[in-house]
Amino acid sequence: MLFTVIRSRGRKPLTLQQREELDFYLFIGLWLIGFILFTGGPILASFFFSFTNWTGLTSGEFVGLLNFKTLLFDDPLFWTATRNTFFYSFGAVTLGTAGALFVALLLNQKLPGTTFLRVIYYMPSIASGVAVSILWIWLFNPQSGLINYLLSLIGIKGPLWLASQQWALPALIIKSLWAIGANMIILLAGLQAVPTSLYEAAKIDGANQWREFRAVTLPMLSPVLFYVLVISTISSFQILTDVLVMTQGGPGTATFVFVYFIYQAAFQYLKMGYASALAWILFVIILALTLLQLWGSKKWVYYEDDSR
Amino acid sequence: MGQTIDRPLGSALRKATTVPWHQRSSTRGVFQAILVYAIVLPGALLFTIPLVWMLSTALKEPKQIFIFPPQWIPNPVHWENFAKGWNDFLPFNRFLLNSLIITTNNIVGNLISCCLAAFAFARLRARGKNFFFLLVLGTMLLPAEVTIIPQYVLFSKLGWNNTWLPLMVPSWFGWAFFIFLLRQFFMGIPRELDEAARLDGASSWHIMWKVIIPLAKPALATVVIFGFIGNWNNFLQPLIYIRSTDMQVLAVGLNMFRGAFGNTNYNYMMAVSLLVLLPVLVVFFFGQRLFVRGIALTGIKG
Numbered sequence: 001m002l003f004t005v006i007r008s009r010g011r012k013p014l015t016l017q018q019r020e021e022l023d024f025y026l027f028i029g030l031w032l033i034g035f036i037l038f039t040g041g042p043i044l045a046s047f048f049f050s051f052t053n054w055t056g057l058t059s060g061e062f063v064g065l066l067n068f069k070t071l072l073f074d075d076p077l078f079w080t081a082t083r084n085t086f087f088y089s090f091g092a093v094t095l096g097t098a099g100a101l102f103v104a105l106l107l108n109q110k111l112p113g114t115t116f117l118r119v120i121y122y123m124p125s126i127a128s129g130v131a132v133s134i135l136w137i138w139l140f141n142p143q144s145g146l147i148n149y150l151l152s153l154i155g156i157k158g159p160l161w162l163a164s165q166q167w168a169l170p171a172l173i174i175k176s177l178w179a180i181g182a183n184m185i186i187l188l189a190g191l192q193a194v195p196t197s198l199y200e201a202a203k204i205d206g207a208n209q210w211r212e213f214r215a216v217t218l219p220m221l222s223p224v225l226f227y228v229l230v231i232s233t234i235s236s237f238q239i240l241t242d243v244l245v246m247t248q249g250g251p252g253t254a255t256f257v258f259v260y261f262i263y264q265a266a267f268q269y270l271k272m273g274y275a276s277a278l279a280w281i282l283f284v285i286i287l288a289l290t291l292l293q294l295w296g297s298k299k300w301v302y303y304e305d306d307s308r
Numbered sequence: 309m310g311q312t313i314d315r316p317l318g319s320a321l322r323k324a325t326t327v328p329w330h331q332r333s334s335t336r337g338v339f340q341a342i343l344v345y346a347i348v349l350p351g352a353l354l355f356t357i358p359l360v361w362m363l364s365t366a367l368k369e370p371k372q373i374f375i376f377p378p379q380w381i382p383n384p385v386h387w388e389n390f391a392k393g394w395n396d397f398l399p400f401n402r403f404l405l406n407s408l409i410i411t412t413n414n415i416v417g418n419l420i421s422c423c424l425a426a427f428a429f430a431r432l433r434a435r436g437k438n439f440f441f442l443l444v445l446g447t448m449l450l451p452a453e454v455t456i457i458p459q460y461v462l463f464s465k466l467g468w469n470n471t472w473l474p475l476m477v478p479s480w481f482g483w484a485f486f487i488f489l490l491r492q493f494f495m496g497i498p499r500e501l502d503e504a505a506r507l508d509g510a511s512s513w514h515i516m517w518k519v520i521i522p523l524a525k526p527a528l529a530t531v532v533i534f535g536f537i538g539n540w541n542n543f544l545q546p547l548i549y550i551r552s553t554d555m556q557v558l559a560v561g562l563n564m565f566r567g568a569f570g571n572t573n574y575n576y577m578m579a580v581s582l583l584v585l586l587p588v589l590v591v592f593f594f595g596q597r598l599f600v601r602g603i604a605l606t607g608i609k610g
Contacts, residue, residue: 020432023512027428028440030421034481039447042458049458103351106344119596120352126592127359129541130559131581134566135362138574144374146361152377178355238451241543245563259453266457267548279453286451 049276060273067277077253077261078278082285084169085258089236091173097228100183105217107184108191118188122181133245136175137162162247168254172242183228190224191217219302226301230293237286258282366390366579373574386575390583393576397569400580402554403561410475410557411539417479418486418535419528425482426490427516431502447484460548470551475542486531493527494520526598533595537588558584 014022025032050067054060071078103121107114124132139146140161148158159167194217202212218225240259243249249256249264262282266275360380365373366389368382394400428434429441463474501523502515510518521528543559550556556564562584570577 021434024428024432024434027424031425031482038459038478039455042455045458046454106348111341111344117348117352121355123592124355127585127588130543130562131585134577134581135358139358149378262453272457276457283451283454
């Protein structure tokens with residue numbers, strides 16, 4: 001019926017293949033519009049902003065590379081933020097990944113209760129957000145908080161944590177370790193994908209557990225481990241809620257991290273151009289770290305279908 | 309990345325690698341089991357104890373809070389702290405309503421827009437498909453900070469400041485992570501089912517609704533719970549866009565509470581925080597399998 005109508009107007013009907021292609025673009029239409037409006041367009045705009053001194057109030061002017069020059073050479077806060085972010089990221093990623101791997105290995109055994117224990121370890125990683133940040137303010141309370149109480153039980157006088165220049169950033173790292181459960185689950189899934197035949201072969205060859213771990217588990221798990229490292233690094237560089245709620249960058253500039261810097265520049269001082277330049281530097285740092293990890297991974301990540 | 313994603317991973321919460329160390333020789337096995345428990349049980353206690361402490365503090369009266377050493381079970385127990393903290397300081401009922409409206413809208417919007425795109429990427433053949441799929445993956449890796457400033461400028465220009473529109477409208481235009489998750493799931497559904505329907509002359513729309521969606525309920529449920537937790541916890545966007553207290557959401561309301569009454573009223577603060585956290589914990593306990601499936605499908609934690 002429809003075909004005859006179209007044909008009578010002198011057009012060719014769509015072939016099945018053309019119809020499918022048209023459907024494809026109709027179905028991704030919403031996403032595509034959203035991508036252009038909320039992602040692609042903003043990326044271009046932000047790139048453009050980063051070369052202006054626009055403040056959101058006054059109309060900005062093109063200033064070339066001035067924002068980048070000021071950041072790198074004249075704004076000590078930039079280096080503070082960079083140092084703090086790298087410190088946090090290094091601590092959170094190395095300790096977090098090692099912890100997640102350790103727990104995953106322990107819980108990947110046929111022992112009674114491991115299912116329940118996995119749920120326990122996994123739960124805190126779901127409980128994120130402001131409520132949890134507030135809980136940790138109280139846990140870190142120097143006089144009456146739980147952490148210093150537990151430390152006092154083993155004879156240690158705990159530090160001032162969030163009120164201490166030296167301990168505020170380590171405190172945020174410790175808080176991040178409460179959420180290792182998500183990585184633990186990814187690593188557990190990876191461990192379970194290791195073919196049993198490899199362990200049986202190792203057993204026949206008389207390998208001890210350490211050797212088995214080094215020769216079978218670690219190489220087979222390395223793609224997943226690599227993935228966890230990359231994702232954790234990216235997300236650790238974007239820490240913000242904890243800083244906004246728990247420390248506001250302080251005391252002093254002890255927890256002044258990169259994204260907090262961006263937030264402050266953009267939404268408190270309305271220096272949109274400057275903040276955009278910052279955001280782009282952050283993007284480049286994250287990209288560089290990801291590529292660095294990718295490059296480094298060639299030396300230690302083992303891919304099964306890779307004929308080396 | 310590809311390796312872990314395409315493998316059928318099963319439920320990581322329930323299975324174990326089948327050659328357990330402890331079966332090698334029985335004495336060594338027992339010793340090893342004891343060693344594992346000796347590490348894992350205290351660890352599990354350490355992971356649970358902050359929540360117990362949270363509840364304990366929530367039930368105390370002010371003078372009990374700062375007693376040293378702390379009492380685990382408060383005496384007397386002040387259950388009314390929950391109602392007082394919730395009602396006497398800030399309009400938390402209003403915040404709750406606002407959070408519910410925004411979260412519901414965003415889950416529905418995401419479900420519809422992401423299903424459409426995911427179906428297209430999983431099933432429809434078209435030139436340029438790979439290019440667009442690369443864009444989806446690229447968006448997943450892009451830090452939100454790069455786009456948040458120009459988005460703010462855009463929404464301000466549209467006059468959307470201090471409205472819910474910046475929080476609600478984007479969810480109707482898909483979200484890369486969910487598109488990827490659903491696409492991975494759709495790819496696992498046997499193609500014969502929709503090929504047959506297509507030969508019978510069914511439209512793409514029909515195939516999506518009648519063949520794929522009914523088989524993808526677990527993946528949709530995963531999107532719902534990830535979406536719930538992500539939106540419930542969303543802090544930065546409402547903080548930036550919403551000025552009026554009456555229009556604020558729970559996450560920001562909670563932080564306002566901390567800012568205004570924080571340092572002394574730890575009991576009320578823990579009580580209200582616990583109430584805000586409760587739906588998330590409930591969703592977690594009922595949906596843990598779905599979380600694990602979501603992680604297994606995408607290799608990404610929500």
